[in-house]
């Protein structure tokens with residue numbers, strides 16, 4: 129027996145060694161949120177959820193019992209320190225079947241202990257900061273949910289309890305937005321009684337959506353500050369004090385953490401890029417873009433200091449309770465999901481506050497590729513009527529720009545009554561959207577009076593520039609399309625903005641890019657993330673109709689050579705017709 133026991137020990141020891149070895153985290157890789165493919169902690173290339181997501185379509189519905197049961201069944205080391213959970217081949221089918229319930233790998237989640245460890249992903253300097261707890265506003269943590277899984281919900285809760293200074297935690301408020309799962313009723317009521325931090329549950333009888341649910345929680349909150357979290361987050365050490373400190377300094381600051389990634393398949397905790405801020409594209413979809421220059425410079429001097437962001441992602445932020453209600457809480461004309469993050473961002477900026485990201489605060493969020501729940505009234509209608517409200521109340525002539533090109537939002541607009549919110553804007557004496565764009569997001573790629581906005585058309589070929597579609601739009605050869613095709617494409621594909629500084633950009637902050645200097649004049653022109661560098665400056669000569677690169681002096685040209693199969697290049701300016709471009713302005717208001 130002793131012999132067998134020793135053998136077992138050795139096997140276990142060997143196995144755990146092997147796992148450790150494979151899982152050594154590496155900081156070499158940087159990750160972006162909406163990337164489909166990334167390298168995980170083990171250095172393995174992963175296509176995010178692709179396999180699982182596709183497989184689910186072909187598998188019969190998961191057993192209803194599984195949906196309604198809490199299957200949390202932890203294995204002590206699963207997911208520890210943020211490592212990925214690997215599902216053995218024998219369990220793959222089951223894991224795929226139940227994937228669709230929550231649109232994440234529930235089998236993996238249910239194996240990870242609610243109190244799993246996570247790495248300290250902060251910069252070293254952060255560890256010595258934010259110790260003056262007495263001066264920070266105590267937090268009511270507000271977590272709203274609709275049909276969340278037990279393990280993700282309570283891992284959120286436990287990560288708050290285990291990694292927040294006790295002195296700063298007033299309470300946790302859970303708001304149940306009419307969930308239909310039995311385990312979220314009595315078992316939850318019983319469970320929260322035993323938690324070491326005062327925890328309440330508020331319930332809505334009808335589905336009210338996240339805005340109303342958060343308002344419900346806020347009105348009940350006793351803390352001097354409100355901290356909102358999605359119901360599938362994991363907080364890392366130091367997250368709370370660094371969120372609250374900026375509020376103590378200036379009560380009109382709204383503070384977001386850096387949002388790290390919890391993989392929807394493996395539940396690996398992946399540190400994300402700190403040099404991004406939040407903004408939005410022409411369709412008002414929230415996006416992460418490279419930090420603006422001014423913020424980058426400030427950051428170089430002090431990497432722990434919170435930096436400005438034009439918009440917040442929405443789910444994770446801290447705000448003074450008093451200030452939250454002073455600036456109008458949320459727009460309660462909004463339904464279910466979507467748009468509220470831009471609304472509160474515009475409102476805070478335009479009405480005298482600020483929105484920042486605190487680099488010392490890291491919180492993981494479980495990113496999914498689709499939404500697991502129903503949208504009463506339809507997902508499109510819900511989202512577009514919320515966005516229509518944002519545009520109508522806060523965006524002035526850029527609201528018109530949005531409606532002009534977005535049919536759904538235009539339809540939704542007719543049904544909106546925004547009187548109360550306009551009144552609020554007047555009462556708070558808020559700035560215009562022009563002020564916001566010029567001062568808070570000068571790198572924006574929206575049209576203005578002093579910019580060209582329209583199609584860029586080649587004289588010889590009768591083709592126009594198009595933004596490459598399909599793949600990630602960045603680092604792609606620039607596209608060209610026949611003019612008859614081009615005018616039928618969507619706005620985001622065929623329209624370009626040319627700024628006074630000669631930056632030719634289009635939706636989603638991508639710019640026309642060529643090397644600053646080049647010996648070889650023939651060179652592909654690419655579309656790249658706007659960087660504000662001289663690679664992306666052009667001059668339009670109205671007389672010759674040439675688009676000349678500002679530093680290398682070559683002309684934008686269309687090549688018919690096979691080596692440049694995509695056509696767009698720079699070449700010696702010779703006055704040939706392929707180097708002549710017509711800037712066709714388009715009305716945008």
Ligand code: LR7
Pocket residue numbers: 161272273274275276305335336337338341357358359360387441442443444464465466467468469493499
């Ligand atoms: O009807 C609903 N009732 C709810 O209570 C719909 C949702 N919810 C809850 C839900 O259970 C969850 O806890 O609201 C929370 C947010 O819903 P998600 O997780 O489906 O949203 P998301 O993570 O896909 O989307 C982001 O955008 C939303 C727009 O309305 C909200 O602002 C989310 O909070 C926001 N999430 C984040 O900001 C996390 C980081 C994402 C990024 C980038």
Ligand code: MN
Pocket residue numbers: 358359360443493494
């Ligand atoms: Mn979420």
